[in-house]
Amino acid sequence: MANKAKLEALLTLINTSARDAIALYEKYGDVPTIDQMEPHPLDDEVDQVALKSAIRTFEGASAQISTTLAPPAHTAINLVQVYDHACVRVAARENISDILLNYPKATRGCYNEVDMDVFANNRLSLILLNANPVRHMILLHVEPVARGAAVFYETLKDPKIAYSYEPTVAPVMYAINKEGTEGTFFDWMARNDGQRESYHTSMRALNVIMGSLAVLTHFPFEKYSTVVDVGGGIGAFSLPLAKTHKNVKIIIHDLPEALVQARGIWARECPEALAENRVQFEDLNFFEQVPVKGKDIYYLRNIIHDWPDHESALILSNLRKALGPNSRVLIHDYVLRQLSRKQAAAEASNLGVTSAPEPLLPNYGVGSMRAYEQDMTMWLVHNAKERTLQDCFALATAAGLKLEKVWDLAEACVLEYSAA
Ligand SMILES: C[S@@+](CC[C@H](N)C(=O)[O-])C[C@H]1O[C@@H](n2cnc3c(N)ncnc32)[C@H](O)[C@@H]1O
Structure with missing residues (x-):
């Protein structure tokens, strides 16, 4: 052209x-x-x-x-003169949007200047309201993740860790470890109740940021009766599932401290699922234990991307041991698109992954920005990554999983596997 x-x-x-x-x-x-x-x-x-x-x-x-x-x-x-994160941090921490609710007369589109130096909320600033989970996702990014970003270069130059895939020396942990803390990001959060609760609340924001709940209308959950939400946290996915699919019995597996928060939220927001025994909370360390066996669906949303290949392989091999002959595994994460048009076209015709119309860049360029930014976030927080379809395929095949179908939900994908 x-x-x-x-x-x-x-x-x-x-x-x-x-x-x-x-x-x-x-x-x-x-x-x-x-x-x-x-x-x-x-x-x-x-x-x-x-x-x-x-x-x-x-x-x-x-x-x-x-x-x-x-x-x-x-x-x-x-690309570099971006101070939005610093400004949004001030607005989010100081609850400016909540304050403006009470004083409805108070740029880049966040807040309206209704008169000189008088601002009001708008469609964008309402995202920062205290009760909105997106505010918690923003705080996660502008506070701990930003600290990791600030030392990213130093971690690449430090010969002791530059080539390490250890989650304990990811840039965020490198920054935090200077304060004498050790372990992974999850170990750090286990000792910080406020940070952990905010983190789990922030996962509910993925429903709107990534449009993840589209899986509820695209995947036929009505055909199944049991769903195991592995690393389900407080149930950001399972809670809406329990409301829309009353046919399904749900088991949420996660670390005990996450499940304490989960039980409280379900008691407030979906007591009928508790009363009808449609949800169970079961402690599980997915590196050391096998999930409850023989259920229909094992759903892992934003789990595998939290871990480097070694740890991801361990999670999948434990998961594989739980599968019955008809069980399905759904891995819901971003899938990084190829920059090669030939490869993108092959994925489109073999697997139904949409490819960008020419002359757009084959991976949609900035249209897929959140996937690539989140890839960086995973590196900064966990020394982990988002993966290409080939990466996912290699990990899953090695763990004894067979790819059945790719559900392309425009932003993230759900990869459906059976036991190979
Ligand atoms: C990114 S969050 C995703 C939560 C949930 N799947 C969602 O999409 O809302 C990662 C989850 O993995 C859990 N997790 C981390 N380490 C774990 C472990 N060793 N065993 C089980 N769960 C773990 C965390 O507590 C957290 O709930």
């Missing part, structure tokens, strides 16, 4: 994807405006796959045009 034709094609993609997103909002009424003070009904929809697909193309094409047309120095400085 000639250079100018590429830009024209990107402009068309911007136009069509934005119109697709507008049409989705219009199914619920009006399109949102940035300065509206209440959420839009589509914001809370469980299945956001169509919206996420449209936005992925829109973001990818917009950034690709901008990077093509802007002077390179302009783009490069934009």
